[in-house]
Each structure stands twice: as C-alpha cells, then as structure tokens.
Amino acid sequence: MASTEATNAREATGSALGYGAAVTATAGTEAAARAAGTLAQVDPEVSNAIVGEATRLRETIQLIPSENYPSLAVMEATGSVLTTKYAEGYPEFRYYQGCTWVNVVEDLARKRACALFGADHANVQPHSGSSANMGVYFAALQLGDTVMGMELNAGGHLTHGSPVNFSSKLYHFVTYGVAPQTERIDYDQVAALAKEHHPKMIVVGSSAYPRIFDWTRFREIADSVGALLLADMAHISGLVAGGAHPSPVPYADYASTSTHKTLRGPRGGMVLCRQQYAEALDKAIMPGMQGGPLEHVIAAKAVMLHEAAQPDFRDYAHAVVDNAKVLADTLLSERLTLVSGGTDNHLLLVRLPVDGPSGRQTAQALERAGLVVNANTVPGETKGPVRTSGIRLGTPATTTFGFGPDEFREIGHMVAAVVRDIRNRTLLSQTATRVKELCATVEARRRAREATRQHPAHVPVMA
Numbered sequence: 001m002a003s004t005e006a007t008n009a010r011e012a013t014g015s016a017l018g019y020g021a022a023v024t025a026t027a028g029t030e031a032a033a034r035a036a037g038t039l040a041q042v043d044p045e046v047s048n049a050i051v052g053e054a055t056r057l058r059e060t061i062q063l064i065p066s067e068n069y070p071s072l073a074v075m076e077a078t079g080s081v082l083t084t085k086y087a088e089g090y091p092e093f094r095y096y097q098g099c100t101w102v103n104v105v106e107d108l109a110r111k112r113a114c115a116l117f118g119a120d121h122a123n124v125q126p127h128s129g130s131s132a133n134m135g136v137y138f139a140a141l142q143l144g145d146t147v148m149g150m151e152l153n154a155g156g157h158l159t160h161g162s163p164v165n166f167s168s169k170l171y172h173f174v175t176y177g178v179a180p181q182t183e184r185i186d187y188d189q190v191a192a193l194a195k196e197h198h199p200k201m202i203v204v205g206s207s208a209y210p211r212i213f214d215w216t217r218f219r220e221i222a223d224s225v226g227a228l229l230l231a232d233m234a235h236i237s238g239l240v241a242g243g244a245h246p247s248p249v250p251y252a253d254y255a256s257t258s259t260h261k262t263l264r265g266p267r268g269g270m271v272l273c274r275q276q277y278a279e280a281l282d283k284a285i286m287p288g289m290q291g292g293p294l295e296h297v298i299a300a301k302a303v304m305l306h307e308a309a310q311p312d313f314r315d316y317a318h319a320v321v322d323n324a325k326v327l328a329d330t331l332l333s334e335r336l337t338l339v340s341g342g343t344d345n346h347l348l349l350v351r352l353p354v355d356g357p358s359g360r361q362t363a364q365a366l367e368r369a370g371l372v373v374n375a376n377t378v379p380g381e382t383k384g385p386v387r388t389s390g391i392r393l394g395t396p397a398t399t400t401f402g403f404g405p406d407e408f409r410e411i412g413h414m415v416a417a418v419v420r421d422i423r424n425r426t427l428l429s430q431t432a433t434r435v436k437e438l439c440a441t442v443e444a445r446r447r448a449r450e451a452t453r454q455h456p457a458h459v460p461v462m463a
C-alpha cells in the first residue's frame with residue numbers, strides 16, 4: 001500500500017474504531033488528544049496491524065460461527081475512559097471510591113440483561129464465556145462433584161469436561177453425545193446416564209451443535225435426578241434474545257454466555273441465574289475468581305444489550321437462521337455431507353470424506369480463497385482435534401455484514417468448489433478475487449441502506 005493511501009486507510013479505520021473518541025474522552029479536549037498523539041503516531045506497528053485486520057474483515061468472508069462485527073457504539077464504549085477505573089465489588093458495595101459512573105454503567109448492564117432474557121439476576125463481570133462457566137461451577141459445586149456435559153466431538157465446549165481443561169481436573173465429568181444415526185442429542189441416553197451417575201449439574205450447550213435444544217426435556221431429566229441445570233447459551237444467546245431459538249432461561253437454574261458471538265457485543269461473558277443463587281454466584285465471581293471488573297467492557301455489554309432489545313435485532317436473529325438454511329441447502333445440493341443433515345440455528349458442520357484432506361487442510365485452502373471457516377471435530381471423530389474431519393461454518397458475522405440469501409447461495413457454491421479441489425491454486429485465487437468483489441458490493445449496499453436511516457441500530461465496525 002502506498003504511504004498516503006496507508007495513512008488515509010489508517011485514519012479512516014482509526015476513527016471507525018473509535019479510538020479517536022477514546023483518546024478525546026481521556027484527555028478532555030480534541031486538541032489535547034491531537035497533541036497526545038493518535039495510535040498511529042504513538043505505535044505505528046500496532047496501528048498497522050489493526051488496519052490490516054480491518055482490511056481483512058472487509059475483504060474476506062467471515063464464516064466462523066462464533067465471531068461477529070460489533071457496532072461502532074459497542075467499540076466506542078470498549079475503547080472508553082472507563083478502562084481507567086478500579087471497581088472491585090458490585091454496585092451495592094465497592095472496595096474503591098469514585099465508582100459513581102461505573103455503578104451507573106454496571107447497573108444498566110445488569111438490568112438490561114435481566115429484562116432482555118427475563119432473568120431474576122445477572123452478573124456481567126465474567127471476562128469471557130469460560131470464566132462465566134467457571135463462576136457457575138464455583139457457585140454451585142463442590143470439588144469432585146459429578147457433572148454431565150456434552151462430548152467435545154459432539155460439540156461440547158472445553159469447559160464442559162475436556163481432559164485438558166480445568167473443568168475435568170476439578171470435577172468428575174460424565175459426557176453425553178449424539179445418536180450415531182441422527183447425529184442429534186439422544187435424550188433417552190441423557191436420561192439413562194443421569195439415572196446412572198446422579199450428577200449434581202447437567203450442562204447443556206455447545207460450540208458445534210446445529211440443532212435446537214429441547215429445554216423442557218433437559219429440565220425433566222435434571223429434575224428426575226435432582227440435578228441443577230446450566231444452559232451454556234454462548235453460541236445461541238443472540239438467537240434467544242431475538243426470538244430465533246427457544247429460551248432456556250425459564251428452565252435453567254443458571255444460564256451462561258459469552259457476549260461476542262450472536263449477541264454482537266464486546267469480548268466477554270455473563271451469567272444469568274435464579275434469585276436464590278444470586279449471592280453465591282456474585283461471591284464466586286468476585287472475590288472467588290476475579291479481581292477488578294472491566295468496566296469499559298461492561299459498558300459495551302450494556303450497549304450490546306440495548307441494541308439486542310431493538311426490533312431490528314429480531315430481524316437480524318431470524319435472518320441469521322434463514323441464511324444458515326440457504327447455505328446448508330446449497331451445500332447439500334453440492335453433495336457435501338452435513339452433520340445431522342442440516343441446521344436449525346446459525347451454524348453448520350461439514351463432515352469431510354474420510355479418505356480426503358483433513359478439516360485443517362480444507363480450512364487453510366478456504367482461507368486462501370477468502371472464505372474464513374474453522375476446522376472442527378465431528379461426531380465419531382477419527383483424525384483428532386487438530387487435523388479434524390470437519391469444517392464449521394456460520395452466518396452471524398456475514399449476516400451483520402449484509403450478506404443475504406442470494407449471496408449465501410453463491411458462497412455455498414464457492415465453498416463446495418474449494419472443498420472438492422483444495423490444491424487448485426487458480427481456483428483459490430479466482431475465488432479470492434470474486435470474494436473481494438462480492439464484499440465490496442454488499443458493503444456498498446449496506447452503506448446505502450444505513451444512509452437512509454435516521455438512527456441505524458447497528459453500524460458494523462468496518463463501516
């Protein structure tokens with residue numbers, strides 16, 4: 001990139017990312033901020049990397065189902081002066097003075113979380129989805145207790161009892177999977193395992209399960225053995241908020257989530273629970289496992305919750321699911337194999353031929369073609385968690401970017417062509433060119449739509 005072009009790109013991206021606003025807020029005046037220096041002046045290496053990432057986000061198609069584009073408003077809060085404040089404790093009681101404004105922000109986030117999901121209590125301090133789960137375990141379990149969670153190969157998360165994770169080192173995890181024939185949760189198997197092992201808690205949630213969870217059934221199973229129910233809705237919380245997936249909140253004792261996936265917030269976590277567990281949960285998170293909360297991120301979570309309560313967000317959540325169906329149908333029409341035969345939510349899992357390239361090799365080829373997916377294990381995995389026999393695709397980020405059904409059909413055909421011929425360099429580079437073109441067209445269409453609205457609900461950060 002020529003240097004003037006690079007400077008312009010940096011400036012445009014800098015203001016889009018909101019760090020201009022953050023510096024201004026810290027220094028008090030815009031003139032002072034200019035004197036203090038922009039990120040590009042202070043640290044060109046980091047600044048260039050940010051510009052590079054912003055460009056990648058605009059010119060390639062993000063199909064990783066756990067990612068999304070947060071809004072400018074979310075980014076501005078994340079980059080705000082609130083990062084300055086130490087605020088150990090909660091708005092009712094802080095160990096530090098000077099918490100007037102961070103209390104406002106944290107109260108807003110908690111109230112909005114409860115209102116959006118219909119929960120009794122919310123803790124918005126967990127630094128990530130994994131920390132949110134840790135907080136629930138610390139609140140509800142004793143070391144060594146038996147817990148049931150979904151198998152990793154079937155889509156369970158590391159914190160659901162993976163051998164390499166703290167969860168299996170501190171608790172005795174028993175895992176349930178999917179039925180080999182249907183590749184869907186076998187509720188009878190879950191019920192039988194619960195009867196056999198009498199878990200103190202059943203964890204329901206997944207990183208790669210493309211189907212709807214039957215919360216009523218899980219509640220019945222938990223009740224049949226006196227277990228607590230934790231709904232880990234990290235992947236689907238945005239769909240739940242937008243009415244595109246049934247809510248676990250009326251059924252679960254605890255519901256945990258990350259905030260940066262379908263919810264489109266900042267990187268972080270959150271836990272909702274019934275009133276009777278509120279005190280134990282808050283104590284488990286602070287002082288149990290965290291120190292000072294990230295109040296700038298909590299402010300961004302509050303903004304995210306406000307955005308997710310708008311009517312537009314319901315349209316978004318339903319569009320995510322509709323687009324995933326279009327993508328699934330296109331891949332099926334191209335004779336690719338989808339785990340469980342399709343999708344009901346935002347993600348799909350392609351099972352690759354056993355004697356062909358691994359998921360990892362396929363994901364690498366797709367990246368060269370501008371199509372960003374991740375390698376993923378599939379039920380009955382034989383190649384292991386690094387090579388894998390599958391790739392995982394999703395529609396949350398692409399839908400935010402502005403891609404619609406027609407584009408998803410084209411994306412499906414492009415993905416299938418690459419999957420069938422990963423070593424064809426000409427195909428990869430031609431696809432990358434077409435992807436860049438498609439991104440530019442879709443971005444221009446999205447910008448034109450945004451320009452006609454008085455208050456756009458969600459302006460993705462690379463706008």
Ligand SMILES: Cc1ncc(COP(=O)(O)O)c(C=O)c1O
Binds near residue numbers: 066130131157232269
């Ligand atoms: C089901 C599930 N739970 C928890 C997490 C953990 O979230 P984080 O990466 O924020 O720790 C994830 C992340 O992918 C997830 O898919």
